[in-house]
Amino acid sequence: MNALELSPEEFRRLADRITALAEQWLVTLDSRRIAPALTGADTEASFAEGLPEVGLKEAALDSLPLLLEGARAGNARFLGYVLGSGEPVGALGDFLASVLNQNITAWRSSPAAVSLERAVVRGLATAVGCPGFSGSLTGGGSAANLMGLAMAREAHAPANENGSPSGVVYASTEAHMSIAKAVALLGLGRRNLRLIPTDSQWRMRPDALEQAIAKDVAAGRRPLAVVATAGTVNTGAVDPLPALAELATRHGLWLHVDGAFGVPAAMALPELFTGLERADSLSMDAHKWLYQPVDCGVLLFRDAIAARRAFSFSGDYVRVMSSDSVEGFAFFDESIELSRRFRALKLWLSMRYHGLAAFREAIHRDLQNARRLAEAVEAEASLELLAPVSLSAVCFRYAGAVPEAERDAFNAGLLTRLNARGRVYLSNATISGRFALRACFVNHRTTPEDVRQVVEEVLAAAKDL
Amino acid sequence: MNALELSPEEFRRLADRITALAEQWLVTLDSRRIAPALTGADTEASFAEGLPEVGLKEAALDSLPLLLEGARAGNARFLGYVLGSGEPVGALGDFLASVLNQNITAWRSSPAAVSLERAVVRGLATAVGCPGFSGSLTGGGSAANLMGLAMAREAHAPANENGSPSGVVYASTEAHMSIAKAVALLGLGRRNLRLIPTDSQWRMRPDALEQAIAKDVAAGRRPLAVVATAGTVNTGAVDPLPALAELATRHGLWLHVDGAFGVPAAMALPELFTGLERADSLSMDAHKWLYQPVDCGVLLFRDAIAARRAFSFSGDYVRVMSSDSVEGFAFFDESIELSRRFRALKLWLSMRYHGLAAFREAIHRDLQNARRLAEAVEAEASLELLAPVSLSAVCFRYAGAVPEAERDAFNAGLLTRLNARGRVYLSNATISGRFALRACFVNHRTTPEDVRQVVEEVLAAAKDL
Numbered sequence: 001m002n003a004l005e006l007s008p009e010e011f012r013r014l015a016d017r018i019t020a021l022a023e024q025w026l027v028t029l030d031s032r033r034i035a036p037a038l039t040g041a042d043t044e045a046s047f048a049e050g051l052p053e054v055g056l057k058e059a060a061l062d063s064l065p066l067l068l069e070g071a072r073a074g075n076a077r078f079l080g081y082v083l084g085s086g087e088p089v090g091a092l093g094d095f096l097a098s099v100l101n102q103n104i105t106a107w108r109s110s111p112a113a114v115s116l117e118r119a120v121v122r123g124l125a126t127a128v129g130c131p132g133f134s135g136s137l138t139g140g141g142s143a144a145n146l147m148g149l150a151m152a153r154e155a156h157a158p159a160n161e162n163g164s165p166s167g168v169v170y171a172s173t174e175a176h177m178s179i180a181k182a183v184a185l186l187g188l189g190r191r192n193l194r195l196i197p198t199d200s201q202w203r204m205r206p207d208a209l210e211q212a213i214a215k216d217v218a219a220g221r222r223p224l225a226v227v228a229t230a231g232t233v234n235t236g237a238v239d240p241l242p243a244l245a246e247l248a249t250r251h252g253l254w255l256h257v258d259g260a261f262g263v264p265a266a267m268a269l270p271e272l273f274t275g276l277e278r279a280d281s282l283s284m285d286a287h288k289w290l291y292q293p294v295d296c297g298v299l300l301f302r303d304a305i306a307a308r309r310a311f312s313f314s315g316d317y318v319r320v321m322s323s324d325s326v327e328g329f330a331f332f333d334e335s336i337e338l339s340r341r342f343r344a345l346k347l348w349l350s351m352r353y354h355g356l357a358a359f360r361e362a363i364h365r366d367l368q369n370a371r372r373l374a375e376a377v378e379a380e381a382s383l384e385l386l387a388p389v390s391l392s393a394v395c396f397r398y399a400g401a402v403p404e405a406e407r408d409a410f411n412a413g414l415l416t417r418l419n420a421r422g423r424v425y426l427s428n429a430t431i432s433g434r435f436a437l438r439a440c441f442v443n444h445r446t447t448p449e450d451v452r453q454v455v456e457e458v459l460a461a462a463k464d465l
Numbered sequence: 466m467n468a469l470e471l472s473p474e475e476f477r478r479l480a481d482r483i484t485a486l487a488e489q490w491l492v493t494l495d496s497r498r499i500a501p502a503l504t505g506a507d508t509e510a511s512f513a514e515g516l517p518e519v520g521l522k523e524a525a526l527d528s529l530p531l532l533l534e535g536a537r538a539g540n541a542r543f544l545g546y547v548l549g550s551g552e553p554v555g556a557l558g559d560f561l562a563s564v565l566n567q568n569i570t571a572w573r574s575s576p577a578a579v580s581l582e583r584a585v586v587r588g589l590a591t592a593v594g595c596p597g598f599s600g601s602l603t604g605g606g607s608a609a610n611l612m613g614l615a616m617a618r619e620a621h622a623p624a625n626e627n628g629s630p631s632g633v634v635y636a637s638t639e640a641h642m643s644i645a646k647a648v649a650l651l652g653l654g655r656r657n658l659r660l661i662p663t664d665s666q667w668r669m670r671p672d673a674l675e676q677a678i679a680k681d682v683a684a685g686r687r688p689l690a691v692v693a694t695a696g697t698v699n700t701g702a703v704d705p706l707p708a709l710a711e712l713a714t715r716h717g718l719w720l721h722v723d724g725a726f727g728v729p730a731a732m733a734l735p736e737l738f739t740g741l742e743r744a745d746s747l748s749m750d751a752h753k754w755l756y757q758p759v760d761c762g763v764l765l766f767r768d769a770i771a772a773r774r775a776f777s778f779s780g781d782y783v784r785v786m787s788s789d790s791v792e793g794f795a796f797f798d799e800s801i802e803l804s805r806r807f808r809a810l811k812l813w814l815s816m817r818y819h820g821l822a823a824f825r826e827a828i829h830r831d832l833q834n835a836r837r838l839a840e841a842v843e844a845e846a847s848l849e850l851l852a853p854v855s856l857s858a859v860c861f862r863y864a865g866a867v868p869e870a871e872r873d874a875f876n877a878g879l880l881t882r883l884n885a886r887g888r889v890y891l892s893n894a895t896i897s898g899r900f901a902l903r904a905c906f907v908n909h910r911t912t913p914e915d916v917r918q919v920v921e922e923v924l925a926a927a928k929d930l
Contacts, residue, residue, distance in 0.1 A: 003826035004756060004819050004909040006553050008492050015484045018557045022480070022564040027473050036576055040791025043572075043580040051588035051813075055820030060554075063817075064561070067810075070577025071565050081574065083804075086566030088471050089525075092483045095560035096529070098758035098811070099487040100536050101551030107508075109546065111501055112535025115508040123516035139604050140804035150650055163654020164629065178803060181778050185615055185801065187652020189628020190778075287804060291469060293563035295806040313646050313655075326505025336650065338643060339548075339605035339752060341760040341806075345532075346563070348516075352528075354469050355520030361468035444469040 017061055025068060026088060029445075032073035033422030043070050072425070076445035077453060080419075080427040082233060082261045082393075085443040087291040089353045093346030094293055104340040106330035114329065117344035124347075125300050127356060128259075128266040128284065130277050134304050136335050137286075137343040138297035141260030142178040144283030145227075147299050147310070147336060149182045151281055152225035152254035154310040159187065167224030168216045170194045172204035172239060174232040176258055188224075201388055202237035204228065206247060213251055225254035230273060230282075231262020234429040234438070236370075236391030238262055241275030249278075257282035260297070261442075262391050264289035267356065268363040272391075280306070286347050289363060289392075289442045296343050299335075307334035366392045366441035369451050373439055376455045383458070386431040395429050395436035398462045408435040410465065418461040424454050482526055490533060491553060494910075497538035498887030508535050537890070541910035542918060545884075545892040547698060547726045547858075550908040552756040554818045558811030559758055569805040571795035579794065582809035589812075590765050592821060593724075593731040593749065595742045599769050601800050602751075602808040603762035606725030607643040609748030610692075612764050612775070612801060614647045616746055617690035617719035619775040624652065632689030633681045635659045637669035637704060639697040641723055653689070666853055667702035669693065671712060678716055690719040695738060695747075696727020699894040699903070701835075701856030703727055706740030714743075722747035725762070726907075727856050729754035732821065733828040737856075745771070751812050754828060754857075754907045761808050764800075772799035831857045831906035837916045838904055845920060847927070851896040857906035860896050863927045873900040875930065883926040889919050 006014075036043075046066045056062075072078070074085055102110035104117055117137060125133035138144045149169065159165035165187045171179050173195045183193045194212045196204050213223050226248045228239040241257070248255040257263070257276060263284035266273035276282065279302070286296035301307055312333040332338045351359065370392040377383045382400035397411045412428070412435055419425050429438040439454060471479075501508075511531045521527075537543070539550055567575035569582055582602060590598035603609045614634065624630035630652045636644050638660045648658045659677045661669050678688050691713045693704040706722070713720040722728070722741060728749035731738035741747065744767070751761035766772055777798040797803045816824065835857040842848045847865035862876045877893070877900055884890050894903040904919060 002909050002912070003823045003830060004552050008488060011491060011553050012484070012488060014554065014557055015487070018561050019477070019480045019484065022561060023473060023477060025564055026476060038576060040572060040576070040580075040789050040794075043576045044583075044791055046577065047581045047584040047813075050584060051592065051816045051821055053821050055823055056817050058818075060814060060817035064814075067577050067581065068565070070580070071567055072575050074566055081568070081570075083568050083574075084566075086563070087469050088476050088564065089479065091560065091563035091566070092479055094563035095556065096483050096487060098551070098556035098559035099490055099553065100533070101539055101549075101556070101758045102536055103546070103548050103752075103759050105546075107505060109548075110537050111503060111505070111508050112511065112532050115505075115535070116512045116532065118509075119512040119515060127516065139608075139802055139806070142801060142803045143604075146801065153652075159652050159654060160649035161655050163631065163652055163657055165652035166628065177778055181776065181801065184625035184778065185651065187624050187628055187630040189624060190626050192628055285804070287568075293566045294568050294804055297804070311646065313642055313649065324505050326509055329505075336607060336611065336646065337604055338607045339750070339759055339762070341604070348512075349525060349529075351516045352521050352525035353523075356516055356518050358468045358520055365468060444467050447467070 021064055029073055029075040032075065034073050034075060034078050034425040035419045035422055036070050037422065038070050046070060076443060076447060076450045077424045079439040079441060079443065079454065080425045082288045082440050082442055084288050084291040085445050086293045087350050087444060090292040090346035090350040093349035097342040097345040100342065102342045104342055105332050105338055107327050113342050114331065116348055120344040120348050124298060128263055128276065129270055129273060130300055133300040133302055135298065135300040136331050138299050139295045140297040141176065141258065141283045141285050142181065143336065144297045144299035145178045145258055146182040146185060148256035148281035148283060149186060149225060151301065151306045151310045152256060153186055153188065155254055155306050156224050157222060167222045168192045168194060169225050169227060170196055170209055170212060171227035172196050172198050172229055174198055174202050174234055174237060175227060175229050176233055176260065179227050179258065201390065202232055202235045204239040204244065206240060206243040209244065209247055223251055223253055225256055228255065228257045230257050230259035230276065231391050233261060234393065234431065235387040235395055236262060236389065236393040238272055238390060241273065245275045245278035254280045256280065259283055260285045261288055265363050265391055268360045290347065290359060291362065291444045292346055292350060296347060304334060311335055362444045366443065369441045369446050369448065370394050372448060372451045373454060376451065380455060386434060386436045392441040394439045395431050397434065397436055398458060400462060411435045411437060413465055414461050417464050418457055421457060421461060424457040486529055494538055494540040497540065499538050499540060499543050499890040500884045500887055501535050501537070502887065503535050511535060541908060541912060541915045542889045543908065544904040544906060544919065545890045547753045547905050547907055549753050549756040550910050551758045552815050552909060555757040555811035555815040558814035562807040562810040565807065567807045569807055570797050570803055572792050578807050579796065581813055585809040585813050589763060593728055593741065594735055594738060595765060598765040598767055600763065600765040601796050603764050604760045605752070605762040606641065606723065606748050606750050607646065608801065609762045609764035610643045610723055611647040611650060613721035613746035613748060614690060615651060616766065616771045616775045617721060618651055618653065620719055620771050621689050622687060632687045633657045633659060634690050634692060635661055635674055635677060636692035637661050637663050637694055639663055639667050639699055639702060640692060640694050641698055641725065644692050644723065666855065667697055667700045669704040669709065671705060671708040674709065674712055688716055688718055690721055693720065693722045695722050695724035695741065696856050698726060699858065699896065700852040700860055701727060701854065701858040703737055703855060706738065710740045710743035719745045721745065724748055725750040726753055730828050730856055733825045755812065755824060756827065756909050757811055757815060761812060769799060776800055827909045831908065834906045834911050834913065834916050835859050837913060838919060841916065841920045847924065851899060851901045859904045860894050860901035862899065862901055863923060865927060876900045876902060878930055879926050882929050883922055886922060886926060889922040
């Protein structure tokens with residue numbers, strides 16, 4: 001008997017208990033407080049006892065209710081950040097992925113799982129209007145954006161071998177922080193990231209981009225890449241992709257689209273994403289607007305050779321022993337990862353169970369819910385809409401009788417109070433220097449009634465203050 | 466009703482089917498072919514139909530047996546690469562993690578889950594002899610090594626802001642390919658990675674390291690970091706940590722320990738890892754020698770400030786609204802990731818269920834199995850041991866009547882044949898220029914009888930040729 005033995009009967013019994021907990025969580029989700037009513041100190045105390053020398057066996061599961069009690073409940077009124085709602089079929093796919101424990105390094109190591117991931121990636125690329133693109137699933141948008149920019153660097157100013165990376169990256173003032181993190185990590189220096197001004201709809205201004213490129217060229221610097229944002233985190237703005245693609249082509253720049261938030265919506269609103277197919281690389285997060293459990297990022301690229309140029313560096317011990325194009329395929333030649341979780345299974349199972357049409361419909365409902373909230377905000381005299389609604393992020397604030405100069409502080413306090421009430425969860429954004437409450441709809445559970453409750457709770461929180 | 470609605474009854478029914486599949490997989494694991502007998506073309510064909518427009522509902526599960534048929538079966542005789550055996554309690558933890566769908570960005574977003582991960586990281590650090598270290602769970606050793614070296618770069622030659630990274634990194638000729646990938650990605654240039662020769666036991670030679678540092682200093686280059694390997698992938702060699710720590714201290718260099726493979730063994734064999742506590746950062750993979758399902762890497766560091774210096778760059782929309790040291794904590798300030806899967810839950814559940822003592826015992830058994838295989842190889846006239854066994858990797862080859870000049874090709878063919886037979890799975894390594902068969906024991910299921918079968922199967926595969 002091995003030291004970590006688990007009999008089939010034990011496995012079945014534990015699986016039944018975990019399934020019952022999961023079911024209980026899902027059934028009670030709607031009635032749970034979203035943000036738990038626990039302090040940091042209390043929460044730390046719950047898990048302070050550490051890892052026991054002698055196993056607790058089934059009693060190890062007895063402290064799981066403490067975890068559930070202290071967890072954020074992502075129900076229909078959780079509208080914070082950009083975080084998908086965790087579709088349960090996807091969670092079951094994750095369970096099976098962990099039991100099968102395939103390591104998605106190369107076909108040689110995990111044949112069917114590698115073929116399945118490649119099929120999922122092709123299917124996603126086609127679904128968002130980029131047929132023929134390949135790529136891989138990642139831990140999230142941060143990794144996918146990092147890889148896209150690493151490919152850009154190696155395509156236009158290779159530094160893998162000799163170091164001394166240089167070049168300028170352009171993104172809008174609304175770009176996600178992962179872009180600056182990637183530019184820093186790649187050794188390009190954040191001072192070589194130009195944040196280009198946006199128009200009244202928070203979309204990058206192509207004229208300002210062109211000026212910035214010209215200025216850098218005149219100063220002897222090398223423009224490298226344009227990062228278009230397709231769904232800014234703050235307001236959901238989609239940069240003008242055709243114009244940016246045109247500029248990138250004209251100046252010989254790499255075009256990376258950060259579509260972590262927005263690109264899944266190309267399945268439902270393709271006209272908003274015209275030009276996406278001209279990207280050299282793009283990121284999108286299936287754990288955002290495809291409702292999958294974390295983590296499930298996606299990197300797509302037009303040219304696998306560019307990915308290999310950036311990432312291929314194989315040690316001998318993973319030497320692939322086949323010249324067959326399928327059997328010789330290795331994700332690690334096209335990724336910063338070597339060991340890789342079988343992320344594709346949840347997406348494959350969830351999308352085959354529900355079908356693409358149901359995902360399109362869920363995305364349309366999110367878009368409608370966002371418009372519904374914006375209309376309710378505009379209809380309510382004490383609330384103020386702070387930005388047009390491009391996708392499904394709604395930025396607004398409480399104004400009421402609060403003097404303009406005090407509204408930032410008031411709304412920051414209101415947000416804390418709102419989330420502490422436990423029924424609705426929003427996050428925040430800064431819109432033209434103003435503190436905004438921000439609701440983001442990437443939640444298949446949200447109904448019009450939930451949207452109504454958002455307004456009700458915001459007004460109640462304001463009253464509490 | 467939402468577009469992706471799943472009733473509690475449907476969830477329960479699907480969970481039962483997935484659990485039954487999981488149970489069937491685990492119960493039949495030992496009798497399954499490890500490497501499936503399918504061609505690349507056949508495997509691709511199994512998953513070619515793509516993502517359907519209309520959902521298949523429960524029929525979506527009907528193609529899962531195809532996946533199981535084409536998956537690598539990680540049973541007791543899977544000894545390839547360095548891949549843990551997927552302890553099933555961990556898999557159940559992963560299931561619950563996906564249902565709860567906590568995003569481990571910051572305490573504010575997922576309170577209990579963040580506290581739990583911090584407790585798990587503290588517990589692991591203590592278990593391997595580095596009490597007081599903090600850190601986070603990662604997608605694997607590649608990400609952890611990248612982060613360790615990014616911290617080194619920002620500590621000694623900051624480039625985040627201004628770019629132009631420079632400096633020399635030292636690792637042994639046996640270092641993992643992820644080190645070169647990290648050096649390249651960080652813009653340091655692979656030509657600034659010095660591969661220091663090893664001794665007869667494949668451990669980095671401190672005298673050669675000292676010479677290399679002196680040479681770089683004399684040439685006006687800036688030494689940055691030493692990467693010690695604690696468990697080389699090929700032979701399991703552990704670099705002399707005290708001597709390397711001494712040199713790093715004397716020359717003011719960052720010490721990163723790549724312990725992805727070996728460091729968990731510090732729980733069982735602490736004397737082999739003396740000096741580990743002098744590392745500035747270290748990586749270890751719980752999906753290797755702590756038997757967890759992929760992915761579960763670990764990055765530990767001595768000084769959280771160094772991590773923040775390298776990675777903190779917060780966008781406003783994730784502004785943490787608390788000055789409490791627990792409630793204000795954000796993993797994204799200490800990591801390249803923003804969205805993060807709740808990886809800690811599987812480890813927490815698995816280690817509490819079985820207890821640290823059972824993990825120590827499992828590691829000891831792997832060490833014994835490796836020695837057992839080495840002895841069997843030495844006892845068998847037609848086999849040849851190619852390296853001493855430091856941890857649990859065993860490199861050997863078939864010699865028999867094969868002329869020396871033909872042994873590389875013969876053993877490459879033998880490995881293909883061996884794995885195609887389906888009962889045992891090994892990978893390969895190059896030892897002093899020679900093609901080696903390599904068995905790596907990080908598998909809680911392996912018994913002495915399985916070790917016996919490895920020898921039997923290798924001899925049978927040789928006979929087949």
